[in-house]
Amino acid sequence: MSERVISVAILAALIGAAFFGKLADEPYIITLATKVAILGLAGVGLNFAIGSGGMVSFGHAAYFGVGGYVTGILASTALNYEVLTSWPIEISGTTQMLIHWPIAIALSAGLALLIGAMSLRTSGVYFIMITLAFAQMIYYFAISWPSYGGEDGLPIYVRSDFPGLNTLDPISFFGVACGLLLAVLWGVARLMRSPFGLALEAVRQNPARVTAMGLGQYRVQLTAFVISGAITGLAGALYADLNRFVSPSMLSWATSGEIMIFVILGGVGRLAGPVAGAALFIILEQILGGWTEHWQFFLGVMLIVVVLYARGGIVGTLAGRRRYG
Amino acid sequence: MILLAEQILNGLQLGVMLFLMAAGLTLVFGVMGLINLAHGSLYMVGAFACAAVATATGSFWLGLMASLIAAAAAGAIIEIVVIRRLYDRDHLDQVLATFALILVFSEGVRWAFGSFPLYLDVPDALAGTVTLPGGIVYPMFRLFIILVGGALAIGLGLLISHTRLGMRIRAGENDREMIAALGVNIRTLYTIVFALGAALAGLAGALVGPIQSVQVGMGEPVLILAFVVIVIGGIGSIKGAFVGALLVGLTDTLGRILLPVAFGWFLDPSAATTVGASLASMSIYLLMAGVLLFRPRGLFGGAT
Numbered sequence: 001m002s003e004r005v006i007s008v009a010i011l012a013a014l015i016g017a018a019f020f021g022k023l024a025d026e027p028y029i030i031t032l033a034t035k036v037a038i039l040g041l042a043g044v045g046l047n048f049a050i051g052s053g054g055m056v057s058f059g060h061a062a063y064f065g066v067g068g069y070v071t072g073i074l075a076s077t078a079l080n081y082e083v084l085t086s087w088p089i090e091i092s093g094t095t096q097m098l099i100h101w102p103i104a105i106a107l108s109a110g111l112a113l114l115i116g117a118m119s120l121r122t123s124g125v126y127f128i129m130i131t132l133a134f135a136q137m138i139y140y141f142a143i144s145w146p147s148y149g150g151e152d153g154l155p156i157y158v159r160s161d162f163p164g165l166n167t168l169d170p171i172s173f174f175g176v177a178c179g180l181l182l183a184v185l186w187g188v189a190r191l192m193r194s195p196f197g198l199a200l201e202a203v204r205q206n207p208a209r210v211t212a213m214g215l216g217q218y219r220v221q222l223t224a225f226v227i228s229g230a231i232t233g234l235a236g237a238l239y240a241d242l243n244r245f246v247s248p249s250m251l252s253w254a255t256s257g258e259i260m261i262f263v264i265l266g267g268v269g270r271l272a273g274p275v276a277g278a279a280l281f282i283i284l285e286q287i288l289g290g291w292t293e294h295w296q297f298f299l300g301v302m303l304i305v306v307v308l309y310a311r312g313g314i315v316g317t318l319a320g321r322r323r324y325g
Numbered sequence: 326m327i328l329l330a331e332q333i334l335n336g337l338q339l340g341v342m343l344f345l346m347a348a349g350l351t352l353v354f355g356v357m358g359l360i361n362l363a364h365g366s367l368y369m370v371g372a373f374a375c376a377a378v379a380t381a382t383g384s385f386w387l388g389l390m391a392s393l394i395a396a397a398a399a400g401a402i403i404e405i406v407v408i409r410r411l412y413d414r415d416h417l418d419q420v421l422a423t424f425a426l427i428l429v430f431s432e433g434v435r436w437a438f439g440s441f442p443l444y445l446d447v448p449d450a451l452a453g454t455v456t457l458p459g460g461i462v463y464p465m466f467r468l469f470i471i472l473v474g475g476a477l478a479i480g481l482g483l484l485i486s487h488t489r490l491g492m493r494i495r496a497g498e499n500d501r502e503m504i505a506a507l508g509v510n511i512r513t514l515y516t517i518v519f520a521l522g523a524a525l526a527g528l529a530g531a532l533v534g535p536i537q538s539v540q541v542g543m544g545e546p547v548l549i550l551a552f553v554v555i556v557i558g559g560i561g562s563i564k565g566a567f568v569g570a571l572l573v574g575l576t577d578t579l580g581r582i583l584l585p586v587a588f589g590w591f592l593d594p595s596a597a598t599t600v601g602a603s604l605a606s607m608s609i610y611l612l613m614a615g616v617l618l619f620r621p622r623g624l625f626g627g628a629t
Contacts, residue, residue: 050417056416056417056420058420118614118617118618121617121618121621122621122622124416125354125360125560126560126621126622126623128360128416128420129360129552129553129555129556130556130613132549132552133549133552133553133556133613134610134614136549136610137606137607137610137611140606140607141603141606141607143606144602144603144606145599145603146599253545253549257424260420260424261421261424264417264421294432294435294436295432296428296431296432297432297433297436299425299428300425300426300427300428300429300432301425301429302425303421303422303424303425303428304407304422304425304426304429307411307414307418307421307422308407308410308422311418
């Protein structure tokens with residue numbers, strides 16, 4: 001099977017699951033499908049850094065959490081009729097998703113620019129540890145800063161609004177999340193075929209050659225890192241609305257690890273891989289979690305087996321062909 | 326002034342603990358090229374082994390022995406079963422597999438011991454305080470940790486520079502094919518290095534047991550601090566790990582005391598405490614960023 005067919009099948013299965021939930025009147029299934037779409041989107045962001053850019057970031061929880069806190073802070077201040085700041089001009093919160101998203105994207109992209117600019121001075125294992133350490137810095141900051149809930153997190157009492165839709169209806173919110181996922185996947189696919197995408201691919205495969213051709217490796221990778229962080233930040237903004245709650249745990253290193261699991265389970269560098277990975281993870285969580293409270297033990301064992309023996313993830317196994325580089 | 330001296334000692338104590346963690350990480354990375362996220366789990370295993378044995382026998386010293394044995398054994402087992410297969414893989418596979426090991430260890434320990442924290446008592450011989458020159462009254466147990474950590478740092482330095490095992494470790498860092506060709510059993514050497522690092526981590530966990538509570542998930546915050554330490558010191562360098570550990574320990578401890586005071590000079594007290602505390606929790610990461618700005622390979626890292 002070609003990768004394109006598999007990608008379409010994965011997305012069709014996701015949408016099919018949500019509609020099955022609607023027809024069978026099982027809103028829980030729709031919510032799970034929404035969760036897959038949102039976490040898959042976060043994974044698509046990380047996959048852009050790891051799979052396309054060859055940058056193993058272990059700190060993507062930072063962008064995910066920043067996106068989440070944008071929604072959380074804006075929505076909760078609006079719902080409590082407070083102002084965000086009264087100086088230099090008065091800014092109040094809002095419950096409009098269409099305002100949350102650009103701010104979440106801008107702030108997570110800005111953070112990714114800062115962290116990426118410092119981390120990309122290094123490579124390999126240094127890069128992994130440094131991205132992890134910076135994400136941890138944001139995490140500790142969120143815990144020790146008391147204004148927005150601190151360690152306890154910040155509830156959002158009503159899900160944010162999207163023009164023309166009742167977002168509290170599960171299938172409508174699924175539509176919003178899935179629509180964004182499809183739009184981002186389309187954008188990433190186009191980007192990878194653009195001159196920038198080809199340059200990025202070249203940097204991953206042979207940095208020395210790219211430098212010799214006069215392309216700046218650092219700038220190409222930094223741009224990709226910023227795009228990657230922005231996508232994951234957008235997913236974080238949606239995730240806050242899904243749970244109607246944000247807490248520092250969105251920023252924790254375990255979240256970085258989970259997003260990375262989606263990418264690797266699905267297949268590194270595969271377009272729709274993270275969606276398949278997130279789906280498998282959530283299905284496992286449901287099945288194993290219903291069977292034993294120690295499901296993470298078995299998850300860990302399965303992951304080890306996957307890493308050692310089933311390289312290439314779901315999409316890689318189905319496509320039966322290794323990617324180049 | 327006395328408060329400051331006390332905090333410097335606390336910083337040293339945190340520093341030597343971090344060194345025990347970072348030494349294993351940096352050795353394993355230097356010799357085998359492996360990034361091991363599960364190192365924090367070995368720290369936890371050591372703490373739990375110590376707490377369990379100390380509670381059962383009533384002797385902290387037996388617990389300390391148990392922590393060394395349990396952590397070294399756990400290290401050797403995961404090296405043989407899982408880690409050994411990861412040396413030739415890229416870092417991404419290593420990260421995921423060792424992350425999975427964390428899940429297995431954390432959930433396994435929770436299964437065996439439950440979710441409630443265990444408590445370890447300071448042994449009688451080390452309970453109480455000592456008065457140091459200058460009139461500083463300091464808990465004896467914390468001083469003991471500093472001394473043990475310092476002695477182990479010297480011991481490890483001698484082991485690496487003056488013994489046959491140390492010579493092989495250094496040779497393994499430089500050229501693993503060559504020392505394999507010279508007849509050294511490289512697989513056994515790797516297992517020994519890994520178990521040695523694990524034992525140090527387990528000992529660190531057991532030593533902090535009486536100061537903090539022993540609970541699932543205690544290892545990961547320390548692991549991340551140890552990462553910061555070896556990034557600052559330079560990956561693969563024991564000397565770098567030692568210097569980095571002391572720098573991080575002192576920065577973290579002193580930052581928490583001094584930053585709120587410093588902000589108190591120009592902010593009102595409650596704001597100063599908030600801003601100071603938030604900034605203090607970020608201080609070691611800012612230190613790391615500063616070091617990287619000038620030395621991307623860390624203070625003692627080689628050029629590669």
